[in-house]
Amino acid sequence: MSSAPRSLDAVQLGAYFALIEASSLLRHAVDQQLHEAGDLSYVQFQLLATLGDAPGGSRRMTDLADGVVYSRSGLTYQAQTLEKRGLVSRAPSRDDERSITVTITDEGRAVLAQVFPGHVAVLEELLFAALSPSDVETLAEILTRARDHMRQAPPRSAAPRRRRKAARAARA
Amino acid sequence: MSSAPRSLDAVQLGAYFALIEASSLLRHAVDQQLHEAGDLSYVQFQLLATLGDAPGGSRRMTDLADGVVYSRSGLTYQAQTLEKRGLVSRAPSRDDERSITVTITDEGRAVLAQVFPGHVAVLEELLFAALSPSDVETLAEILTRARDHMRQAPPRSAAPRRRRKAARAARA
DNA sequence: TATTGTTATACTCTATAACTATA
DNA sequence: TATAGTTATAGAGTATAACAATA
Numbered sequence: 069m070s071s072a073p074r075s076l077d078a079v080q081l082g083a084y085f086a087l088i089e090a091s092s093l094l095r096h097a098v099d100q101q102l103h104e105a106g107d108l109s110y111v112q113f114q115l116l117a118t119l120g121d122a123p124g125g126s127r128r129m130t131d132l133a134d135g136v137v138y139s140r141s142g143l144t145y146q147a148q149t150l151e152k153r154g155l156v157s158r159a160p161s162r163d164d165e166r167s168i169t170v171t172i173t174d175e176g177r178a179v180l181a182q183v184f185p186g187h188v189a190v191l192e193e194l195l196f197a198a199l200s201p202s203d204v205e206t207l208a209e210i211l212t213r214a215r216d217h218m219r220q221a222p223p224r225s226a227a228p229r230r231r232r233k234a235a236r237a238a239r240a
Numbered sequence: 241m242s243s244a245p246r247s248l249d250a251v252q253l254g255a256y257f258a259l260i261e262a263s264s265l266l267r268h269a270v271d272q273q274l275h276e277a278g279d280l281s282y283v284q285f286q287l288l289a290t291l292g293d294a295p296g297g298s299r300r301m302t303d304l305a306d307g308v309v310y311s312r313s314g315l316t317y318q319a320q321t322l323e324k325r326g327l328v329s330r331a332p333s334r335d336d337e338r339s340i341t342v343t344i345t346d347e348g349r350a351v352l353a354q355v356f357p358g359h360v361a362v363l364e365e366l367l368f369a370a371l372s373p374s375d376v377e378t379l380a381e382i383l384t385r386a387r388d389h390m391r392q393a394p395p396r397s398a399a400p401r402r403r404r405k406a407a408r409a410a411r412a
Numbered sequence: 413t414a415t416t417g418t419t420a421t422a423c424t425c426t427a428t429a430a431c432t433a434t435a
Numbered sequence: 436t437a438t439a440g441t442t443a444t445a446g447a448g449t450a451t452a453a454c455a456a457t458a
Contacts, residue, residue: 075360076368083376084363086383089307091263093390096310109447129417135261138268139450144418146448166416166457188247191256196248198389203382204255210375211258217370218265281424301440311427316441318425338434338439415458424449435438 094195101190106183111136111146113187116155116180119172126171128161135219155179266366273362278355283308283318285359288327288352291344298343300333307391327351 076084095110102108108116114136119125129143137143147170150156155176161167172180196204248256267282274280280288286308291297301315309315319342322328327348333339344352368376 074357076363079373079377079380080363080368082384083380084367086380086387087259087263087367088267090383090387090390091259093307093387095260097390111448130415135265137449140417141419141451142449148418149447161416164416164458168417185246191248191252194390194393195256195259195386196252198386199382201251203385205251206378207382208251208255208258210371210379211262212254213375214367214370215258215262215265218262218269218366221366283425302438309426312440313428313442314426320441321424333439336435336439340440413458416456417454418456419452419454421451421453422449423451424447426445426447428444429442431440431442433439433441435436 090195094191097194098187098190101186102183105186106179108179108183112150112155113180113183115146115150116172116176119156119170120177120180124171125177126169128167128169130167132170150176262367266363269366270359270362273358274355277358278351280351280355284322284327285352285355287318287322288344288348291328291342292349292352296343297349298341300339300341302339304342322348 099110102110102113106113115132118132118134118136119127129140129147132147133140133143137146147156147158151158153175154173157171157173158168159171161169199207271282274282274285278285287304290304290306290308291299301312301319304319305312305315309318319328319330323330325347326345329343329345330340331343333341371379
């Protein structure tokens with residue numbers, strides 16, 4: 069347990085507010101573009117894009133969640149929605165019968181392609197227009213470090229399931 | 241209209257993903273802390289914090305929205321929620337009878353104080369622990385610039401009301 | 413006994429459009 | 436006629452707990 073300081077200095081506050089607000093504004097704008105161009109929510113786009121980059125366009129449900137969604141049921145919900153639209157398919161994994169492998173379909177890739185130019189345009193106009201190439205590089209370096217740290221940080225009360233062992237005992 | 245490039249380079253992609261993911265992880269963690277410590281959503285916290293910093297603890301509804309909420313009805317909803325809990329009060333403005341002035345109450349300030357140490361602790365552990373003071377400074381500078389640019393950028397289809405003039409004519 | 417994923421359910425939040433009242 | 440705010444309503448998303456099936 070580290071001794072947490074009483075408060076933050078002005079620079080820290082500035083960085084925190086700017087981070088939250090910039091990402092919020094950006095995400096809101098991108099979200100709108102995605103809805104207009106392809107009727108996709110941001111989360112759905114993230115899932116499709118993740119699959120699009122994955123080898124074979126496939127990923128197990130559990131691995132897919134990573135950083136995009138914070139609960140299992142949330143992922144199931146989104147996967148179902150995408151499947152109904154024919155943008156992904158789901159099938160039991162061959163090696164582990166418990167897992168489901170999600171795969172992006174051709175139609176899913178088409179929607180991705182359809183949405184992508186506008187997506188890039190929003191990023192250019194909103195985020196990169198105000199930054200020099202060197203700014204972008206610096207930003208990437210610092211934020212990547214921050215993200216990696218957060219990812220491995222012990223989730224305060226997260227770990228949805230892993231932590232529930234006690235509950236079952238209490239019921240008996 | 242600028243000629244938007246076909247795609248982004250690897251560094252830009254890295255910066256974009258890191259920004260979205262870092263802010264998402266951070267916001268999720270902070271949101272949980274706020275719920276546990278004071279039964280506040282992140283938006284509610286932002287509104288209270290904004291009021292806490294405002295002169296007299298007051299702000300007009302419209303001015304309060306700024307960057308926190310993206311629709312008028314959304315703000316009304318949150319303001320009502322906070323008022324029911326006694327954390328803010330609302331009264332017609334004296335100078336303009338159309339506007340409502342929202343003011344943080346003593347109880348609102350108490351909740352803010354109750355929640356604040358844990359809030360700072362999360363930020364320290366998750367965001368600042370991985371960054372040097374100089375990183376934080378750099379981050380603040382760049383992201384502030386980005387945010388300010390986004391704020392003044394023409395909202396593609398935003399401006400909830402301002403843009404609706406045509407709709408009325410169509411109904412006639 | 414732990415893990416993978418689904419379901420049911422309840423709740424929070426957001427957005428649109430129609431409306432009232434003041435400027 | 437434009438602005439400030441509310442309401443009704445509907446939809447999207449999220450989380451928790453209980454559940455089934457596999458390892």
